[in-house]
Amino acid sequence: MKKLYKVYTGLILFFMYMPIIVLIAFSFNDGKTTVWKGFTLRWYVDLFRDARIMSSLWNTLAIAILASVIATVLGTMAAIGINNFRGKKKILVQNVSNISILSPDIVTGVSLMLMFTLAGIAFHFQMGFWTVLMAHITLCAPYVVLSVLPRIRHMDYSTYEAALDLGCNQWQAFRKVVVHELMPGIFTGFLMSFTYSLDDFVITYFTRGSSFQTLSIQIYTMTHQRISPKINALSALMFIAVIILMLIINFRDRKEEKKLGERA
Numbered sequence: 001m002k003k004l005y006k007v008y009t010g011l012i013l014f015f016m017y018m019p020i021i022v023l024i025a026f027s028f029n030d031g032k033t034t035v036w037k038g039f040t041l042r043w044y045v046d047l048f049r050d051a052r053i054m055s056s057l058w059n060t061l062a063i064a065i066l067a068s069v070i071a072t073v074l075g076t077m078a079a080i081g082i083n084n085f086r087g088k089k090k091i092l093v094q095n096v097s098n099i100s101i102l103s104p105d106i107v108t109g110v111s112l113m114l115m116f117t118l119a120g121i122a123f124h125f126q127m128g129f130w131t132v133l134m135a136h137i138t139l140c141a142p143y144v145v146l147s148v149l150p151r152i153r154h155m156d157y158s159t160y161e162a163a164l165d166l167g168c169n170q171w172q173a174f175r176k177v178v179v180h181e182l183m184p185g186i187f188t189g190f191l192m193s194f195t196y197s198l199d200d201f202v203i204t205y206f207t208r209g210s211s212f213q214t215l216s217i218q219i220y221t222m223t224h225q226r227i228s229p230k231i232n233a234l235s236a237l238m239f240i241a242v243i244i245l246m247l248i249i250n251f252r253d254r255k256e257e258k259k260l261g262e263r264a
Helices: 002-026 042-049 051-084 087-097 105-123 130-155 155-163 170-199 202-207 215-222 231-264
Strands: none
Touching: 002 231, 042 051, 042 231, 051 087, 051 130, 051 170, 051 215, 087 130, 105 130, 105 202, 130 170, 130 202, 155 170, 170 231, 202 215, 215 231
């Protein structure tokens, strides 16, 4: 029975990742078709020489970094605030914070587009970098809350009180004790935010306006024409970047679980 489960799991993983493996393999193909013509790195060279793709890359990284940092700060503050509620009010606020996670991206994207359109008419601005940034903060902040809240529940409040008794003011005790205790959850929330922002297409598509481009939008635009092998190279690099981030997240989670096990 165990062998059957292993075969079944192997087949699932095969069908999930084989298309990606093929894509990465053909990013090194010297030909422009699916016929193998030989090994080459020219599509990666052409990729980094493409001004539109490089501009989209910097836009994507700028949005991902800024949105992750701001969402991490706001999400951590929100998690601490939610934890201070009691009873039904705490459950209600926590459920409200999870609505954007459960809602389809297209619902969030369309609703934000309508809000930015009305705000643009009232305050005379167009959608672009700043609207995408605000949309990504809205997307990422609930994931930070979800990551930080469990750490707050397991935090030892006597350490915070001891810091106050030993001469720290409230800000010093918060920075040196609370933030230190919550740092694993904060870091995990930051990496999750960065990953979701880097990978987002739907919300960006509805809130970017007519001129602002990110990598996901650029890839979508390129697929309207004859598909260039540069897309294979770009997709391969994005997949590897996301895999590295997920490995970092899993490594930190296992490390923290090991520490908690040793304390117990």
